[in-house]
Amino acid sequence: MILINTCAIRDNAEQRVRKRLNELGFVKKSKPDALIGVMGCMAERLKSKLLEEERLVDIVVGPDAYRELPNLVATADTGQKAVNVLLSREETYADISPVRLDSNGVSAFVSITRGCDNMCTFCVVPFTRGRERSRDPQSILNEVNDLVAKGFREVTLLGQNVDSYLWYGGGPKRF
Numbered sequence: 394m395i396l397i398n399t400c401a402i403r404d405n406a407e408q409r410v411r412k413r414l415n416e417l418g419f420v421k422k423s424k425p426d427a428l429i430g431v432m433g434c435m436a437e438r439l440k441s442k443l444l445e446e447e448r449l450v451d452i453v454v455g456p457d458a459y460r461e462l463p464n465l466v467a468t469a470d471t472g473q474k475a476v477n478v479l480l481s482r483e484e485t486y487a488d489i490s491p492v493r494l495d496s497n498g499v500s501a502f503v504s505i506t507r508g509c510d511n512m513c514t515f516c517v518v519p520f521t522r523g524r525e526r527s528r529d530p531q532s533i534l535n536e537v538n539d540l541v542a543k544g545f546r547e548v549t550l551l552g553q554n555v556d557s558y559l560w561y562g563g564g565p566k567r568f
């Protein structure tokens with residue numbers, strides 16, 4: 394199985410994904426049972442249209458549906474196409490620790506918000522990452538403490554809109 398994580402913020406990023414999919418045609422030819430999945434913002438933007446445009450793709454999964462991946466893979470394994478591009482108002486993946494494969498052991502990035510409500514006219518983010526939501530502060534502290542224990546010395550907080558982080562009453566911002 395090959396999963397391609399994608400960005401949709403610029404056309405150039407999407408063109409690179411399409412080029413990579415084109416290159417993966419040989420995989421399907423030599424191993425017809427291989428599954429190819431497109432994850433992330435390009436999957437969210439194009440939804441099932443991606444299956445029509447890129448025939449070798451078996452799985453399309455948006456940025457809020459990664460927990461569904463095992464079920465989507467099981468569906469694709471039966472020969473059906475599998476799509477889940479539902480956006481969530483709650484999902485922050487707070488309880489999932491990222492695997493840092495390309496870490497320098499000193500600096501790390503920690504996500505604290507997802508999505509954006511600003512709807513700037515030129516921007517696709519609210520449509521690909523969904524409504525703004527903040528991550529449970531305790532899970533942020535746990536991740537940072539774990540990084541410190543592993544020797545990291547610099548943490549950069551990440552989010553589409555970090556300065557609108559909001560948490561009150563034991564829960565994220567409500568709409």
Ligand code: SF4
Pocket residue numbers: 509510511512513516517518519553554
């Ligand atoms: S504030 Fe939100 S909508 Fe505006 S440019 Fe940034 S991510 Fe896009």
